[in-house]
Amino acid sequence: MKTKEPDIVDLGNHFRRLGMRFTPQREAVWKLFRDSQRGYSIPEAIEVLKDQNIGMATVYRTVMALQEIGRLSWVHDQNGDHRYVACKSMHGHPLVCEKCGRVQEFVSCDLSVLERLLAVETGFTITGHRLEVLGICPVCQV
Amino acid sequence: MKTKEPDIVDLGNHFRRLGMRFTPQREAVWKLFRDSQRGYSIPEAIEVLKDQNIGMATVYRTVMALQEIGRLSWVHDQNGDHRYVACKSMHGHPLVCEKCGRVQEFVSCDLSVLERLLAVETGFTITGHRLEVLGICPVCQV
């Protein structure tokens, strides 16, 4: 009997805790994203996973589920549509390479000063933010 | 003869400078977005503009053109798809009300410290960022 990787066990528990089942398909979808630097758009993921006999409806449903439970987030590609990437940590933001699309997560973003200022100036109650930083990764700089 | 609003004249010049024509349709599309607090998704804009006999292909083409020349940008709605809003200024960022969708632009965002830190820590050359701040606007707080 094969030992499962810790993140797989953890994800299985996460699903079950929510009354959902942890199926081989869900495991396969998660692994695809977890092991990718650039993430995938849904059509791309469908293309890859169909070789494992995973139907497109399952891909849609699973990606949405993973996103809702906070395991996937998305970034924009050049065309403006979404590519999904695995979240390593809570409250992380993506640093995206504009050439190869590689995504590196960072956590140290302090927008509290800006948010306080905006609250005072606009009367809004600030509830959150979405931040993507763009750049060129070391590999693509050559 | 009717005097044109200054922003219309300016937009006309902007198009012509690029060798493009400034048609009544383009003017109408621009005005729709300019006069809206929440902006529109493309299907919404198509719906509104079809009463003015503007075809959907024209809406798509014009919104894309306005976006490319920096007159429109987009924000995300709850479903994660795009709503286009008029840019008042260059380098502005949107502050979006999560209840009513109203968008207020702000400019004072200083991410230079964060960006320098990321450059050192990751080896990326930072080229830009996308920031959306979310909140509840004064009207919706009641």
Added chain:
DNA sequence: GTTGTTGCAAACAGTTTGCACGAAA
């Protein structure tokens, strides 16, 4: 007059849904 733009409709791409079967718990 020249050439970019428009509206239409058809083609296309992407997403959602209903359902019978299978498999996780």
Added chain:
DNA sequence: TTTCGTGCAAACTGTTTGCAACAAC
């Protein structure tokens, strides 16, 4: 054994394209 999840295909929604007529310059 009891649901929930799956794959399939059909339906649907959103987007793009080709083209003849038109209008901005």
